[in-house]
Amino acid sequence: MDTKQRILDEALTLFSEKGYANVYVADIAERVGIKAPSLYKHYKNKQAIFDAIISEMDQRFSDQAKQLQISGTDASVDADIYKNISEEQLIKIGRDLFLYFLHDDYTRRFRKMLTIEQFRDKKLATVYQQQYADMPLSYQGMLLGLMVSAGVLKTDNVEIMTLHFYAPIYMLLTICDRDPSREAASLVTLEEHIKQFDRLYGREKK
Amino acid sequence: MDTKQRILDEALTLFSEKGYANVYVADIAERVGIKAPSLYKHYKNKQAIFDAIISEMDQRFSDQAKQLQISGTDASVDADIYKNISEEQLIKIGRDLFLYFLHDDYTRRFRKMLTIEQFRDKKLATVYQQQYADMPLSYQGMLLGLMVSAGVLKTDNVEIMTLHFYAPIYMLLTICDRDPSREAASLVTLEEHIKQFDRLYGREKK
């Protein structure tokens, strides 16, 4: 990784732990292995580093959205897949979503940075909203909607059903961001959540 | 309100909007209507102001916990109340919780401050965890548990049921903190959530 990219990487790590204002240009430089003034050959100033992180993320997010749309289209073509989806597969969907958000290094650091900076900048609040509330709800809503169409799940309100699926995942995620030692317990809770979700909305209806 | 208290109040407002590091002692003083140096007659330094806010909150929280325990004890004595609880009453419980968290000025500002500062100080992460995850889950769990005992709701896993009740409320709360203009829509969603929760866990079981 070249120096310009390493600066972004180390800056993101520091911003996600301490927040923009508590990170000094010299701290970033030190982690990169250069002195502070050298950093100004790569970026105009501290704010430009922050802005570059946001731009890079915008790019990744829009790539990702494109990916999801493609797989979304595929998914609706192969709606049959969801006809016979098992409880285990539903658990896997939730668990994969959770672990991706939690463990993907870039995603995790960026989410923590947004968490810290969200009230200082309306644009950042919007990005957070889209990325961790609206987009997951809309994507999961599409998947669950297919399962409803396939007759695997039953509801007259897919939107609320999706909230019931995703909100616990989101809440467990924020819990683990604050305290990673709760990850194991959260994974157990997550699995129980989806099992119960599955029973409530479809299977094993008593 | 005396000056010493007004300092805490204005400081909390600013900290919750910009974060500790982005608030200058002079900003706080200006809002109180004094000059920065005067502020040092009331508090040793900037950190002492922050610490005083945390202490005050600790006090409020422990008072509140005591209150809940008392009403909790009362509630379990009068478990009969929950035998005939209506859907409207369940909606009211969720709505009141949501609106209290969202509109109570002190609670709202403190929550936003904790949100911003949580990754810088393990103690703050713990306070957040207790106040917005563990305590609500445990208190709501007790209420919902009583309803299960009373036969109004049915489940073999009260803990997950409680997560299903509270996680959507929590998520909608964080959404409104980021963007207050979404409050009206969130209240509609909240109501639909509880209606569906009520159907899923008890009433109108098809």
Place this chain on the structure above:
DNA sequence: GTCTATAAGAAGATAGAC
């Protein structure tokens, strides 16, 4: 308790050699 003046130090950014 409040003020003005000011000290002390931190942090961002630039100049210019290599």
Place this chain on the structure above:
DNA sequence: GTCTATCTTCTTATAGAC
């Protein structure tokens, strides 16, 4: 592109008069 030296500005905090 990286360094050392340095400038500038901002911010906390203190001194001491009123």
